[in-house]
Amino acid sequence: MKKLVSYLKEHKITEVECVVCDMTGIARGKIAPVGKFIDEKGMRLPESVLLQTVTGDYVDDESYDALLDEADIDFVCVPDENAVFKLPWTIEATAQVIHDTYDKMGNPIELSPRNLLKKVLKLYDDKGWKPVVAPEMEFYLTRINEDPDQPLIPPVGRSGRQESGRQSFSIDAANEYDPLFEDMYDWCEEQGLDIDTLIHEEGTAQMEINFSHGDALSLADQVFVFKRTLREAALKHNVCATFMAKPVTNEPGSAMHLHQSIVDTKSGNNIFSNEDGTKSPLFYSYIGGLQKFIPELLPLFAPNVNSFRRFLPGASAPVNLEWGEENRTCGLRIPESSPQNLRIENRIAGADANSYLSIAASLLCGYMGMVDDVKPSTPVQGRANETRGGAALPLTLEEALAIMAESSACREYLGDIFTNGYIAVKQADLENYRRVISSWEREFLLLTV
Template sequence: MTTKLDQLTSWLKERKITEVECLISDLTGIARGKIAPTNKFLDEKGMRLPESVLLQTVTGDYVDDDIYYELLDEADIDMFCRPDENAVFVVPWAIEPTAMVIHDTFDKQGNPIELSPRNVLKKVLKMYSDKGWQPIVAPEMEFYLTKRCADPDFPLEAPVGRSGRPEVGRQSFSIDAANEFDPLFEDVYDWCEAQDLDLDTLIHEDGPAQMEINFRHGDALHLADQITVFKRTMREAALKHDVAVTFMAKPITDQPGSAMHIHQSVVDIKTGKNLFSNADGTMSELFMHHIGGLQKFIPELLPLFAPNVNSFRRFLPDTSAPVNVEWGEENRTVGLRVPEAGPQNRRVENRLAGADANPYLVLAASLLCGFIGMAEGIKPSAPVKGRGYERRNLRLPVTIESALERMEACKEGEKYLGERFMRAYVAVKRAEHENFKRVISSWEREFLLLSV
């Protein structure tokens, strides 16, 4: 009988893979793990990592000791990481034949680690499957190409394209502006094809050298894995072509931010029917409740959608990003857009998540909010017709501090995601913010240094 490990072994040997990058995602979305020769990887059938990896901040620091030892074993024990044979990708930019294998994490009793972002998403997907439902998602990733710059005090600038000139102004949907970086994107598409990533279209977005890659709709876990791999792929392609790529939510002053728009729907597992549509093609009650859940709980779990202090710069006035959880049909000025589509393709587009969000956690959060709405019959507000930016109801927290306070008080989050995960995530984000507050910004030096 052929086992899943046998299949993985055959996959690696067929491609003459000599090195394996074994990785997991931490809470911030950073890939952490080990690199091993293929023989050692197959002998050990996985890897071990300290549990503490899941309490690291984006700077590599850790949360305060009192919280750390409440959440983790005082002996700083290992967790056991097992490869997922459905999350194996070639590394086409590597010199030696290399594979990237995403792992799941377990304790020594074989229980899934609660703080693992991938396990959090799997927990939410099980809630759906227990109801006989399957969510379908299609993410859209926005990002900027910039000049490479080693000094973080310098503002980012648009890179020089094939014409020898940097882009100026806003070239939304311009084919020629996107073609300025054809050599880079040829590599991206070749590498993504080699990795079997389900890319759909490339779009030039509003900002200078701001792009968007759309993924085809599919399984949420598989697409979260693909986004993780895609981010690494984009960074490698940018390095090869002597530019940089950033998924920061708001990298450039007075330019549009970068989002991760999430199209989501729910189908019946047995029939494949879209549960968001009635037999006559109209919007179903479950669809209304799904939107109601998104409206009620996105503000409560906003740090999963906007994880960094920079994320909240997207929500400032006149930034072209939605600032509330209003909903409307074919309306891009609200947080929850319902695109024009046939009954089987009816979906809601969550436009609030930043491109900097952890893909596992943001998909888990977006699907969880909708799930609670469906399970508890939460009714949405009336849809918005016309411009929605100025709507004062259903607005979001405006700072990371206030958002973390709301998340900390969210009982539904504890109920569905677990108290340990909620405490750990809030603690990591608070530690990051304390680190941020110690840094003196260029604004302070420019306007306060000689004036106050």
């Protein structure tokens, strides 16, 4: 706590937001005066926080009783001194501190997404390997939407006009929202978020932010904080920013592209490359692992009903597990690079995915591939959009959850508690979704059936 206390005093912090990340990626926790935070050296939260759904509901009674203590006890939250972010948008000087979660015996809480990522990283550490990741986050800017039954509309830019048509890579179209992005960059810099390039994506008012490559846990924290930062910057300018996987009909979905490579901790060399610069056997088996195991872990990449709208026929998302060099139609793309920077880009995850879980899942698939020496398919040279190579991807959340429930790999590496808890949360989300009557049903069924 010494380092953390020094930071709080140096920045004249008066309030601390003590947060943990739930299954959905929502920040849950408490806000405390800085003095109380320092005195208590953390906080406690009820175990049930980690089994809340996106609607704030809880899992069914049977799952609840099987996964949690009957007394609804607290777990212990310990602040991570390396995950402290000063919030630039608050009136009071406020710091957000990400916490790790433990039971009273000091054991990591298995339902915690951050703990799950740390568990996967421990597998790599035991092998003398260190993952290096670089996320790319796509998102849409829209007008503030007060009625969820109404479609989202592009916001008005500096010109006084809303964007129309698709403006891929347009500098002028991105500049329409300069005041918002200036605040976003300033706020990210103030928080130490290592964001890099901003581009206009294919969709109307769809953008992408690239993160610089680095430590997997740090980047997961940064994506978690960035989502909130961008939303706050957008609201300041009377705009909404959304990371929904498919927020607008007939527009491309939004992805979280995950670039990943593995470094040998002793030599510092990229294990995907041989000494002569050729691709190593571990490179190929990592791809094989992604192809074999992504279908079993797909709910960690596509966690919501809306996630699978990216996978509809004709959508721009690569609905396949093919791989190829410089091939954006493949779900697994190998960008052109030097041997030391050789990496794999996993293009399957949606922007709505929990950053801790999607990074953990991608790294775990690659790890299992290397350990089991899984052979990949033949690389694709042309278009891969019409194929579903390797193991086929489930195309609905129901199907994906059923496959995950039967996965021995999930049980072995993620554990029964996390696997059952995550599936229970997503099943509860699914049940809530089924209760809602959609505008499509009212439009086409109301007076015709």
